[in-house]
Amino acid sequence: MDYRWKHKDKANSELVEHLSNEINVNPTLANVLVNRGIADFQQAKDFFRPDLDKLHDPYLMKDMNVAVQRLHQAIEKNEKILVYGDYDVDGTTSVALFYGFIQSFYSNVAFYIPDRYKEGYGISEKGVRFAAENNFSLVVSLDCGIKALDKIDLANELGVDFIICDHHTPGETLPRAIAVLDPKRKDCSYPFKELSGCGVGFKLIQAFSQFTGRNQNNLYAFLDLLVISIASDIVPISGENRILAYFGLERLNNNPRPGIKALILKGKLEKDINITDIVFKIGPRINASGRLEHAKASVELLISKDLDEAVRRAELVEDVNAARKNFDENITREALEMIETRELEGEFKSTVLFKEDWHKGVIGIVASRCIEKYYRPTIILTESNNKATGSARSVYDFNIYEAIEECSDLLEQFGGHKYAAGLTLSVANVPAFQAKFESVVSNRVSEIHMKPILEIDDELILDQINYRFYNILKQMTPFGPGNPEPVFCANQVFAENVRVLKDKHLRFDIIQDGQSTKPVCIGFGFADYFDLLNSKMRFNIAFEIRENTFRNTSSLQLYVKDIKFD
Structure with missing residues (x-):
């Protein structure tokens, strides 16, 4: 790929010299550190020596006290609790973490993952009705729910309470749940805004552990799951995420749970597993079940308590991942051929492709592959349940969520963040959406966005x-x-x-x-x-x-x- 080199500005020379002397590193390394916001001894100590005691107080998150009280009440009264999560890596690790923690001391709990193809993303009507029909009085949703206004209204009508744990950008109106935990809420003063969905779930059980006097070490045993979510969901590894990722990797390398150990064996990973290994070797295997079949298989793998059982489950996941790779390669080839044909029509600033028989489970991967060849904001659409549904991926510093939001009059549903998003629209609206999205991107894009940096x-x-x-x-x-x-x-x-x-x-x-x-x-x-x-x-x-x-x-x-x- 032809890169445009961008040399970072030299940091303030006095700060560089001061830090160089304080921590005894050469000026080049001091310059790198200062450019990353590390300018004195204490900041360097916090950076080089992460400390779990430096995690933020979970009660700083809006609605945390209400959420903890409701969860505690449910357990005290032996209510049925349903742990509900999305079907991607962040969602399945969230469910495995929260369910695994609660299930370790409370048996009246189950988990639910929506079917990608029958129910779609997030909280579904089927999921809400499942909870009501099976007498679950409390649902804890993880990595989803922040825009599920009508589904939460339905839950309220059916007598099902929801605690929402999400990290996606909220809309103007929040769902009327018992508690809505999302650091991106405008009225939330939680100091770190970039937790993964699994991270928000972790903060809830951290607060619950404090409230009930449980040993924090029991909580830290789940950090191997949390670091997988942090790596796979591409959230910043800074601030609180850096602490969680640091100790999560330590756990993953030295004492992973059986399900993760089985994935490590399947990925033929050796010691010193890092974030890149998770992104390219562990995460895709967990994701595969939700992409092609049902993500329940990934959760069952992650919560396995016996290594032999976990290895058997990992073999099934491995078979699905091999099929996923085959779909990925074939659809990517077709998509690139479509772009090459389209290139003859003129110059485009965006890519929006639609083919009704592409596999919904791999279109996000295909979007990323297309960007590797044609570097521009990209959306890949396919048909599912008589709708066009798609995954969007962006390029350096271009906010694709905002660009999609400008086309919301043509959409039925959308969500996501700056670099990745999902959307649903009528198949009939696809040509109009392609044209409008191209217009929006053309007006927003600049030279800096059109060549990888x-x-x-x-x-x-x-x-x-x-x-x-x-x-x-x-x-x-x-x-x-x-x-x-x-x-x-x-x-x-x-x-x-x-x-x-x-x-x-x-x-x-x-x-x-x-x-x-x-x-x-x-x-x-x-x-x-x-x-x-x-x-x-x-x-x-x-x-x-x-x-x-x-x-x-x-x-x-x-x-x-x-x-x-x-």
């Missing part, structure tokens, strides 16, 4: 790349949105010992005048650069610094992000 944290000379430098970088993990892995550049270098690996990748050394260090570089997908690199032409290179271990010998390597020749 590679942010460069700082320039290095090659002799700066050593284990002291890397060991401090390593302590900045977990990396992810809000705390991306630092990308550096080195200028005016040339290559030696260039080799092609597996016909697609390159391995080469780089040399810089006046520097003794000659790092090994690995360029995945860079085989087309072989002749240029072999020519000894000078170039600038952007990279991440990683450690490679082979036959018990470790060394630093540069993982190439981009190369620009003079």
Whole structure:
């Protein structure tokens, strides 16, 4: 992909010098940290040494006290409690976490996941009626419900109380539930706004544990589920999420629950599992059931208490994931062919594609694949229950939710956030929506949105790349949105010992005048650069610094992000 390099501004020199001296790091690392809001010793300590005691008081969240009182009342009176969650990774981990916690001491509890194809996203009428018909007097909804006004009205009519735990942007009116927990509520003063849906559920059981005097360590045993939701839902790994992700990864690597252990085995993951491993190896396997069949299978896997049982369930999920990959590849090929045909008609700022027989479960993935080839806001639509339903994905710094909102007169339902959204409309409205969305995007989009940006944290000379430098970088993990892995550049270098690996990748050394260090570089997908690199032409290179271990010998390597020749 052809990137536009964006060099981050140099941080305030006095702050950089002060931090460099206070925590004994070189000015380049201090500059990286200051640019991430870490400017003094205490902030650096909080960043490098996350502490569960620094989690925010859950009672700062609007309606938390009411929610805890109602949950406690239900348990005291032996009411039937239904844990209701969405069918994606955030939803299924939310249900596994909340159900697993309650079920550990209270038996009159069950869980419910809506069918993606029969019920659609969020709280469904079928789900509400299921609760009423089966005498569930309290439903705790997780990762959904913030816009389910009519469904909550129905629940109230049927005598079913709802506690809503959501993290999506609310509408102008909130549902009339017993309690609505959502840090994005305009009237909510909770200091951290970017929790995942699972994170909001975690805050409820944290508050409940405080109220009932339960041991907090019982709560922290569920952090392996929470970090999967944080990684898979692409929420910022900063603030409270950073603390939760840090200890979640620790739990996931050292003592995961049987269901997650089975997924680790299936993904052939070794030690030091990170956020990227979750996003590409663990999350898709959990997601697969909800995409192609029923997400209940993923919850049952995640709440398994026996490893042998979990492995059997993971094998079923693995089969579904293999089918998901096949759908993904075929539909992506069809979508790209449609875009190529459409390109002949003229220049477009957006992509909106519709085909009635595409599998609803993979259209979000396909939207992301299309952006990799045609970098612009993208919506992929298919037909489901006689409606056009779609998934939207965005590009750097373009708010696709707001663009969709401008087309709301053509929609029946929509929801989401800046970079991802879902929508439903009449099939007859698809052509009008395509035209209007293109118009909206054309008016909103700028040059900055039309070419992928590679942010460069700082320039290095090659002799700066050593284990002291890397060991401090390593302590900045977990990396992810809000705390991306630092990308550096080195200028005016040339290559030696260039080799092609597996016909697609390159391995080469780089040399810089006046520097003794000659790092090994690995360029995945860079085989087309072989002749240029072999020519000894000078170039600038952007990279991440990683450690490679082979036959018990470790060394630093540069993982190439981009190369620009003079």
